[in-house]
Amino acid sequence: MDEREDFDIYVVTTPGLESALCAEMTAAGFTDPQPGKGGVSARGGWTEVWRANLELRGATRVLVRIGSFRALHLAQLDKRARRFRWADFLRPDVPVKVEASCTKSRIYHAGAAAERITRALSEELGAPIADDAEIVIKARIDDDLCTFSIDTSGESLHKRGHKEAVNKAPMRETMAALFLHQCGYDGHEPVVDPMCGSGTFVIEAAEIAAGLKPGRSRSFAFEKLAGFDATAWDALKASLALTPPTVRFHGSDRDAGAVKMSQDNAARAGVADWTDFRRQAISDLTPPDGPPGLVIVNPPYGGRIGDTKQLYALYGSLGKVLRERFHGWRVGIITNEPALAKVTDLSFLPTGAPVLHGGIKVILYRTAPLA
Template sequence: MTQQQYKIFLACLPGLEAVLADEARAVGLPDPVAVAGGVETSGDMHMIWRANLWLRGASRVLVRMGEFRAMHLAQLDKRARKFPWGDFLRADVPVKVDAICLQSKIYHKGAAAQRVERAIAETLGAPIDAGAALRLMVRIEDDLVTLSLDTSGEGLHKRGHKLATGKAPLRETMAALFLRQMGYDCSQPVLDPMCGSGTFVIEAAEIASGLAPGRTRSFAFEHFANFDARAWEKMRAIRATQPPPQFFGFDRDQGAIRNSQQNAERAGVADCTRFVCQPLGALQRPDTPPGLVMVNPPYGARISSPKLLYGLYASLGEVLKAQMKGWRVGLVTSDRKLAHVTGLNLTPGPLLPHGGLKVQLFQSGPL
């Protein structure tokens, strides 16, 4: 029996849409197309599960439920009451409704959300709760009402493994797409000389181990009306492989190293990762083939003195040039001048929003 096909939207940081489209293609999603803010694709409910389970760069997965025209609130109310909510929602599962109105005769998003909430409550019986995990998005643009469900729930960067973090941690979704931009293919060693909570190192080790990023967390789609728990358990029963121990993290802060080790244990990659407390100046090339140095040094509000930043980045460049010949560098920072100070001949990527700042991934060729 052929399953119903849906339009699917994979949300991501603006500037990384093409990278996510490449990842979506790699995990088997059909004909992904990069658009502003994410990637459009299609598939049945099993494909939606797969996207949530396997995509490392998406921030969430949305499914298009349907659409209709509405020129005024009474028409919205009437057509919302005729919509087949029971195809997606359950009467015993709370739902919250978010609305947005753009260039439409219906311009009050609060009133629009209220009409849809009332239609769901009175036709299906599902409770409306502003704190519900299940979120319905109503977008009214040019008088076209588009209904979408967030199938992810919590953002997909919340893998459930990185519980211990330091200041301004890099999101796993961003780290995964940066690794993909660097051409990481699971075979290269990965080293972070300022690893913080270990995001780059652990993400690379998980990819090499064949571990699905969503393997241990829950998702909003588990509360959908058509959810098949047995089929879902079968889909996420993945057998991991054991990559070589070639993922290295270093930091001068013992607490950061302890956090990284605990996060690696929870992620199931402790055997192929190594975290050591040491200053930047003590870095030595590991006994592996050349790979990737991925580093997210302090920048912006993360450190009080700009003079210290320039000295730190200059030292980073000197150490990497001396110790990591043949390796390529991926450096994340909010300041082109700091990247230039390293002397590493770095090429900037697109500007990306991160923690109230705009950051870029700067890439080098082999040192």
């Protein structure tokens, strides 16, 4: 790996959250991030690629563009793929697989394209080919231009390595982090989730407050690339500082199993000292001692859990409790039904783009501090 080489980096995120990820990348000091469809582009060397995987809470995966050429037919694709500088990036002893897509190109069969590139890579580099390989080459043929990118992440980045137990219809950590960001959360205020499920919002909030990087406990595909500098990578991880939060983070749920699940997940994440989870009905919810902060909740909604008509009472009760007891607190509610949000009788700020969650388009409804 040449630390001086700059690449086009594409950080993938959940559709609808591109602007939120762009804001996170700007705050983290990435060079000129630009939102696109399904992700954010930036420029940088390998250290920035490592940092994107390690530090970005809203990233799903990090792709690095390693080269491109024009190809008008499969024979030309085969010839030019054989001359590509694979050895600069890939090790001959590490399994690899190729995924291809074709758009508006004379090469229109993605399967045939992937087969030619795979054969060229295997015969020229000697690397084993495997369907379950952690190293994935993504070949995109768009308007006869073939572009190669490496998925440097491996497993999806929402898999932090801490959450072994999940409840029904869990919120992914990457989405939770960006919803927190969109609610204005910066780690300096308490957070309450009264339907905490497996504790995702509460744990993410505590990690942000403590300065714990999301990728600290897992490995990444880039560690198996050619020329990977393990010493520099260890130095980057060692530079991360822990700052014990000055506030606490609270989750509750009417399901005792969810509460135990959240406690276990918080312990694995190393934030148990700053989080509280309890079994509690919405009607018993009260604000914790201390300054106001953020209430954020991903309640049941039609198509995810339960029948919409049966949920009106739940949302109405939630809204009543928040309006009467949480003065000065901001609220964020994620749901796919505008009518369910409306029944809370909370005054919401203008909404952003819908976000795909488990195949359902959801919207974050936010309030200003409650009067």
